[in-house]
Amino acid sequence: MHIGMRHIRYFAAVAEELHFRRAAERLNVSQPALSRAIRHIEQEIGVSLFERSNRHVALTRAGATFLRGCSTALAYMDGAVDQAQKTATGEKGHLVVGYTDIAIAGRLPQILKSFRQRYPEVTLEPRHDYTRAQLNAVEAGALDVGFVTGPVAAEGLASLAVQHDGFIVVLYGSHPLAKQREIALADLAGEPFVLGTTANWTYYHDHLYRLCREAGFEPRVVQQASNSEGIFGLIACEMGISVQATSIENCLRKGLKTRPLRDCAATVPTVAVWNQDTLSPVKQRFIDFLAEQAEDLVG
Incomplete structure (x- = not known):
């Protein structure tokens, strides 16, 4: 069967207009060409789709059934075209x-x-x-x-x-430094640190260790955890303190305190x-x- 999407669109236009001249104008084709396309469809499927007279065009029952299927096919094709275009432009x-x-x-x-x-x-x-x-x-x-x-x-x-994040000190609530409004990094020189695991937090540690060395000490790491939640849990156990990026404060565990670092303009x-x-x-x-x-x- 040789019926393409062009034929289906021609048929749908005539079925909606029920007038060959108006349908031809809508499709920007000649009326004879449109009539030939409709006859081709009818010959291919072997049924009459329209009842025609000099003053009247109407769908046959077979034509009404065919229109429902064509409408579905056209909607599917239009949707496929839309999705393809959106995929090509990155919108899908x-x-x-x-x-x-x-x-x-x-x-x-x-x-x-x-x-x-x-x-x-x-x-x-x-x-x-x-x-x-x-x-x-x-x-x-x-x-x-x-x-x-x-x-x-x-x-x-x-x-x-x-x-770009600054740095904050994360402490358990009863830690003596929690009473201060700001903390100098050098004041943490003797503190036990809880940090992320060395293998996985390398990029963050490069920033932190550089700051600590500039303040004159190496962090004394006593505990490590694989993620921020684990770090906060260990701090809540009062096993140590930590220095973290400021955004981490949005995920802070209840009962912990944060304090800004004094005179620290560095960011990560x-x-x-x-x-x-x-x-x-x-x-x-x-x-x-x-x-x-x-x-x-x-x-």
């Missing part, structure tokens, strides 16, 4: 997005929420992981965009800062990172979205 697709504890405690939730509101047909798959693991996954193509502790310098990877950046060699339309759309808002995000 799937993104795997990595994040660290600091990223998800900070501005990342608002970033993803705003992106989903603008592009509701893009599905996001967030995955928690540490900075080094995310960088490896981005390089391998297993992760579209990672939100990691920066700075990042790796061949083939591009990055954009989305957040969270950056979006992606592989320049594997840019899909939807990934480019997400990167453009981040760049568009970069001034507000970093401010």
